[in-house]
Amino acid sequence: MNNGTVGTVPDWRALVARQRPPWPDEAVLDAVVGDLVASPALVIPRECDALTARLAGVAEGRAFLLQGGDCAERLDRLSARAIRRTLRLLRQMSVVLTSASALPMVTVGRIAGQYAKPRSRPTETVDGRTLPVYRGDAVNGSGFTEAERRPDPARLRRVYDASRYTIDVLRASGTEHFASHEGLLLDYEEALTRRDRRSGRRYAGSGHLLWIGDRTRQLDGAHVAYFASIDNPIAVKLGPSTTPEQALALVDRLDPGRRPGRLTFVVRMGAGRVRDLLPELVEKVTASGAPVVWVCDPMHGNTFEAPGGYKTRRFDDVVAEVAGFFEVHEALGTHAGGLHVEMTGEDVTECVGHGLGLEDLHRNYESACDPRLNADQALELAFLVAGMFHP
Numbered sequence: 001m002n003n004g005t006v007g008t009v010p011d012w013r014a015l016v017a018r019q020r021p022p023w024p025d026e027a028v029l030d031a032v033v034g035d036l037v038a039s040p041a042l043v044i045p046r047e048c049d050a051l052t053a054r055l056a057g058v059a060e061g062r063a064f065l066l067q068g069g070d071c072a073e074r075l076d077r078l079s080a081r082a083i084r085r086t087l088r089l090l091r092q093m094s095v096v097l098t099s100a101s102a103l104p105m106v107t108v109g110r111i112a113g114q115y116a117k118p119r120s121r122p123t124e125t126v127d128g129r130t131l132p133v134y135r136g137d138a139v140n141g142s143g144f145t146e147a148e149r150r151p152d153p154a155r156l157r158r159v160y161d162a163s164r165y166t167i168d169v170l171r172a173s174g175t176e177h178f179a180s181h182e183g184l185l186l187d188y189e190e191a192l193t194r195r196d197r198r199s200g201r202r203y204a205g206s207g208h209l210l211w212i213g214d215r216t217r218q219l220d221g222a223h224v225a226y227f228a229s230i231d232n233p234i235a236v237k238l239g240p241s242t243t244p245e246q247a248l249a250l251v252d253r254l255d256p257g258r259r260p261g262r263l264t265f266v267v268r269m270g271a272g273r274v275r276d277l278l279p280e281l282v283e284k285v286t287a288s289g290a291p292v293v294w295v296c297d298p299m300h301g302n303t304f305e306a307p308g309g310y311k312t313r314r315f316d317d318v319v320a321e322v323a324g325f326f327e328v329h330e331a332l333g334t335h336a337g338g339l340h341v342e343m344t345g346e347d348v349t350e351c352v353g354h355g356l357g358l359e360d361l362h363r364n365y366e367s368a369c370d371p372r373l374n375a376d377q378a379l380e381l382a383f384l385v386a387g388m389f390h391p
């Protein structure tokens, strides 16, 4: 069998892969991986290169990236209608942003593969009972039972099939849409990595753009090593603990050729800290000559637990973090390159503000993980961000 990865021994396997699920049976995992290795990739190198070229425009200040979708996709909610609603919302937001900024939008869904979640703790206790934590539908189930929470490698095949279906809906929508997700499960990612016959280079075949999460961006870790081995456009989430030295080392490791569009930094500092923490990162990376794309994720630094146990975010904090991000770039003369949001076209009640209070959260809280902006909130955010451009 020639699957395109034959002959490659990527060095990431020798390193620590943080957040790797405790798969109960490696032989079953190997069988699923073998099945995926023999399956077609979901995206092709030419499409990935096209996204790199579009992102090069962002790196050079001539375009803006809008990236959005669920925190965690759910296998039991897969439907063409829901996918189309999210795509329509992304399109509406991009129309608002493009008319205000006069910049072309690069629209990328957090979609067709966003099924694995990094977690801060391996277990969760409810009413005195402790079970393994939910790690995304790619790994286990969200229901609070022992059976649901047991990692099941067969889920990787279901994720592949669901992602293929989603990509088909994306392709049928006509307008150009790209798919992205966190490349957390390296067994899955490697199984879908293919060598391009024309260029001889390796590409992740699970999505156009993959990102490294804030919890797995260690320079000596397996994720950075795997990402260094692929040629897709990639991103790294940078949280408040990021030092400028780490950011510079990530550039050297992940974009040694300084190729515009190759590397995006998605910063998620929190509304209260972005103005303090971002300037030094941007200054030092810019001074190094690295052409990275700077994107604001105003969600992950602004999460708190509401009474009743709901994880939520305040709409005003989300807006405030984007405003801080734009101010920092304005002051430094650099390009505020994009917005990364957790949102859905469904009418959910997960974030508070713009019409929803803490008392509304229980009404339609559907997220399997983090709270998303609903369509009204996301569109309102787009209008407010539109007012932050100074073309």
Ligand code: PEP
Pocket (backbone or CB within 6 Å): 071, 118, 182, 212, 213, 214, 215, 237, 238, 239, 268, 300, 370
């Ligand atoms: C996420 O994007 O859902 C996420 C977990 O983000 P981060 O890695 O920035 O915490």
Ligand code: MN
Pocket (backbone or CB within 6 Å): 071, 072, 300, 342, 369, 370
């Ligand atoms: Mn999230």
